[in-house]
Amino acid sequence: MRIRTCPNCGSTDIRPYMGFETGVQYRCGTCGYVGPIVVERDITLDGRGVKR
Ligand SMILES: [Zn+2]
Numbered sequence: 001m002r003i004r005t006c007p008n009c010g011s012t013d014i015r016p017y018m019g020f021e022t023g024v025q026y027r028c029g030t031c032g033y034v035g036p037i038v039v040e041r042d043i044t045l046d047g048r049g050v051k052r
Pocket residue numbers: 006007008009010011028029030031032033
């Protein structure tokens with residue numbers, strides 16, 4: 001399973017955020033980061049990498 005995490009705070013609360021001319025960006029619900037870059041992480045069934 002692959003998840004997206006915030007490059008700023010590491011939160012998994014990343015949601016698509018539609019820009020106008022800039023295409024798809026992402027918004028972090030935890031720290032308010034908005035940008036085109038997210039960190040994709042592979043997680044395993046035991047949930048490592050999701051929370052700590
Ligand atoms: Zn964040």
